[in-house]
Amino acid sequence: MPELVHEKSTKTTCPYCGVGCGVIARVGDDGAVGVKGDPEHPANFGRLCSKGSALAETLDLDGRLLYPEIGGRRAGWDEALDLVATRFSRSIAEHGPDSVAFYVSGQLLTEDYYIANKLMKGFIGSANIDTNSRLCMSSSVAGHRRAFGADTVPGTYEDLELADLVILTGSNLAWCHPVLHQRLAVAKASRPEMKVVVIDPRRTMTADIADMHLAIAPDGDTALFNGLLAHLVRSGAVDQNYISAHTKNFVEAFAAASALDLPELATATGLTQAELRDFYRLFETIEKVVTCYSQGVNQSVGGTDKVNAILNCHLATGRIGRPGMGPFSLTGQPNAMGGREVGGLANMLAAHMDIDQPLHRDLVQRFWGAPALPAKPGLKAVDMFRAVADGRIKALWIMATNPVVSLPDADAVEAAIKNCPFVVVSDILRETDTARHAHVLLPSLGWGEKDGTVTNSERRISRQRAFLAAPGEARADWWQLAEVGRRMGFGQAFAHTSPAEVFAEHAALSGFENDGGRDFDISAHAAIDRESYDDLLPFQWPQPNGAARQEKRFFADGGFYHPDGRARFVAVEARMAKAASDALPFTLNTGRVRDHWHTMTRTGKSARLSGHLAEPFVEIHPRDAQEIGVADADLVMIESPYGRVIVRALVTERQAERNLFVPMHWNDQFAAKARIDALVAPVTDPYSGQPASKNVAVRAAPFAASAYGFAVSAEKPVALDASYWAIAKADGGWRMELAFADDESDWIGWCRQAFSIPAEIEPIGYTDRTSGELRLAFFDEDRLLAALFLSPRPVAVARNWAVSQLSVSHANLGKRFAVAAGRPGADKPDPGATVCSCFSIGVNQITAAIRDGCHSVEAVGEKLSAGTNCGSCRAEIRGIIHACLAAAAE
Template identity: 85%
Template structure:
């Protein structure tokens, strides 16, 4: 019988509500939940495509030991035995857990309870270290707690929204659509985007400040000085609620305006305009994300921002305050349970004996870890040098996402015992597991997550567990029991774990700690199952309320006052002639992390189907690269090969490469292999936005594009990138020579039976070579080769995998790679929701559609999730500008 389940999206930290509908035949569809206060029914392209990622292709469906199938008891016994043996022989710090913001809070809670309370080591860290730990450190230094003061509503109430280090349009699309709608309703609202790149987020910006990499501390220090000189300090608030203003102002005063211009890369006029705008606008929200956090000065950047809001007293009131946008669906939940190696559960401090004692007594633990554990980068160094001998990795792929990723892979391969809890069997990390444990995925697992505005929502299961997959919390509890900790890990459901977590949050609290959800400390299963989204805090015996923090002080340092933090701008990186370019890594609109989920969706892969580098036209000219050429990017640590995207949206001297592509989807595109393990000294967060590299054209003799009904395997090519497509797969490739038997190559790569002969042709003048293999009326594969990047109507070629080819002449059209006049090429996909291409949009513009709304009415592009509206607007502007010339 068809049924609907309300759940929460598993992608970014916005935490959108989703309604999943399971039809009578088992088919799943998704839509936004109009009642969820994070998104009010909106979904981005990734959320809208969730149903397309639920197949069992590549799933790990049973435990494995050494690559062979095993039973749960055998696998869990071995994990417990190896961990216990290492602890007995080498001490508790010889084992470690590396976990993830993809875990549910209940999973996270038991992982931390096991490691910090019962194993007695704090060697548990999370991939949230890579995205939000500088924000955590900045909050704790300033506020005395890891508190996000505001709510999403503040974005709509503000008169000035500053987006710094945040490509909100692509990384938090639903929040961006809320902001864009608010600005459309109140055109007087001002938006400032601070980013070296002119990203799609700048589409709604009244001011774009193309700041130099790591110029943020200097910029906000300059703003603090300006506020002091212009009389805009909120002295009543500062004197009543803060300490350290004079010291912070003195530290910020080291640069005059010309020096500030040099440090930020911004014109003095731009600086003055920005400072005056902040000064004159009371309702200011400053949103920041990875461009701030992922830096060797990330914590200082955060505090430079917080200093300005504290100084102006613009915090905790409607429409004003600093706002950290978290990257993962449960990064906040992980922080609440002490997921980071230097924290304890319930926002308690591992370095305070009184907090350790509180947790020890609540858990009945033998000895809570007495010192911070190893943060992510140091953890994998310890794996490499042998200090850590047993490692359990859960729901993350560090071989792709960690800096110096090749060294991380080598460390994992050399580790004596590695456990990986995963959905997919062949991730770049899971392939090195001694024990692989099959975990539940979205739609199968059940628990809670917390979004960026401190809102806790339920993820609910609506699919049966496939094979022998089990919840991560169950795996942890079973290993804990086998290690001798039966009494403390008797949990039989996620609701019991959540209740314990809630009880700890209120234990001996009495308002002294920010995180308190003790209203749910005795929650029963039925109430847990029906739990509606709520924002913390929700203390016991108090009416639920939505609240902001710090409007009237009430900080969590011992004296109740905030701390201004004296920060100084870091010295700019000296340009090394051998590595003259600055590499910036990040996300794209339609993919997520290392693509183990989003890579399953043909729709999501249609927008950007291969790894690429954004490069300024003058830089491209310098290294002899044209649009669509291949580029080798190198740092002292490694190299990658990616496609050139030449654009003046990128600042000269800077390169941008997404972090998503891995060894499952491309031959050499793990971009974090180039990133040095340089970290912020306070947070331990790696610096992924300012990497010295060099770039050169990759000299290929043969370029190729292919479509195939089956996934390409065993690829023999100097460069390749594959992506899921409607009806099969698409592939880009390049070779450094022109020789070879391409028919045999296709048979091996695309599993073409020997009895099927191809059709095709060779153009000796152009050097182009085409092959197509048909099985009756069905296209099995087509390969298009050229001595230059292949000019083929790619989306049309992909569509031929699903077409019928009874007409022999139509088969030769496939080999030619050109649609007929009756089948116009849609062009590269712009709108993933409705598969609308750039050629279709430009055709609508030629027909008089000169607004995003008009294009939407004509083509449907941009009318669903809205993530592509910025791109559509850019196409409109470009077409109209060209027509006016």
């Protein structure tokens, strides 16, 4: 009888996007971890996306930073923290508090964020703390504050299900917030009369559920929503009672919105007049409207104006704060909202207070018992690294983020960090593009090990709970910061012994002298003890002291946070789309893919998540590809005045002409030259400081390669001497795409060096001098060590099948030659490129199911399970079905 494995379950929260899904983690006696969605969590009700479903596959200790390091050598915590405190204190003494800075992250927990903000603003006395959330949602913060008087998200996720019209602008919801997309798709299926409009230059997978896709020109959003406001006024669809009772500056906003007539709006937006009329008519005639916006709106030199153009339309119609109505900012990171709540941005104070307001500074200073608070905002992210570059900042602490990959003008950022006199990096991985330049490395706890809270996009605070022991000497980020604060002489202010104590202080500050004049108030938890903190259920703020838990919407009856209680319409000017030039004829748009996250430090560990898109790519329209001489799967070199990348061509009509899309995830750990933010100019929105990552002028050309390659290896390659390479984790080893600008005369020697093949192991394979193809496979008895496939053109190899050969026995000599040929036998069909990551289902398997009569997504799901878990691949499956049926009908 098999031995029973007992499991311990822990309810926690997913560490990926701002949806904030509840997760149940199970750890067996054997240490094996399993995850599933928490059916009781109100954000996801048990659903998980492909990334969340694969969380257990990302928890290994491979590459982990397990102890402090100074100058590359192992050190103890005391030595490392003493050095950090000494160097920061010395810089402050010699050059003032603004000579130091913290760059933090939406990957931190609220407790970490709180201590970082308290230390920098309250006791060091500088506001030079900013966060990578500046890169994704700070324009929403600025827009909210201008309109509402506070950074308040009015609605809840339920509003997406209650609305009769959902507008998704600048949001690829299906891939970036998949569980919200699932909730919306289910609601639309149950109420087919619900309308969905997707506004995006690309036809993304989100458009699969859309009744209308508006392929807007880059940066055309302000013009679109200005035109909508003008239309609503002229058609009599505004709510004059709401405007009169609860708002100001409507006349000025309407005047600015009326600046362009319909033909001019069509030019500014890239849409037809008919499309504009149809969209405006929908908004005019349907009362229950939710407008969701995300990075496509925020990441712009006019991002704040775009946000306010959207808010203006909802304020003008009073469609805010009521069920199924309102503007909704979708945050990108798991705790971007928590960071906003504790003042993680350089221009904010804790508890949604304002650093520019003397009363707020006085309140926070008294609560903290701080010597002095800075009287002005600190440096925002882009300006912070400019200050590192020019020497104003001499000591920098980077926590849980990778700015060498994610910031614009990334090569200049790397040079700045490299030349900074003192750099501290707190991270879970030892080798990242940023960590390689640190003077001190501090090992942090990762998901499953750390304890604290996060806040999702609907203002819901949930617990992240530890269910794994801390590896090596890794410690919580809040603890690292508190220890440095004590060593800098601020002992009593940083005497916290647990995250529960930090949370209680955070909650107490939110209610301190708050008579309802501030939106953020969770003072009901100000006296929370460790046991109650451990048991804390997800709750939505506000929850003032003495108030019961409630689901709260804001602003249906006014109650805004400007001193007079009125919202502000903001007059914004429509920016015309930037024209391409002869030198830089393409507009580059950057963003996310379905199965990877940020710079892949977590998702890159999962073979399953790497199966869908295993290398960096550029989406390019067929006519543009033809014009520059690029075919599907060729390599493309993309350049701007700031940098250059090499990526794979994905030729598709989903992409608008003269526009390119490249994902932002790949970095120097996974590809030769694919840090796409190296191309992005360091220009920012004047109000929010958010970089413009969606409208980048570039040129593109074929990358000349004498040979293309694909390889698999059991061990991670140690050195890939190739002009282009991209590696990805695979079951049983690694897979890689290669290209060579020059001919290599000794490919066997190249393999031995790249894959550490012993000299006594000889390869099998062949060279076809007619086609120029070469195949090599190295076996150690019945185990495949590595295989290399070369061709003058992009290599035609059954890739997933080749990868699978790393995990099977090759005792049969004849089958070893099949590996070298790169083609499975008739008894081993190739699954094809992965479509469904949750169940590892490939395109060939789906095509075969279609041939067998599965002519709907549901039928394919019933036969193969594809699309039945997270649902993010359903649009892709539907596209395959349509293509197959169309071909069969010809």
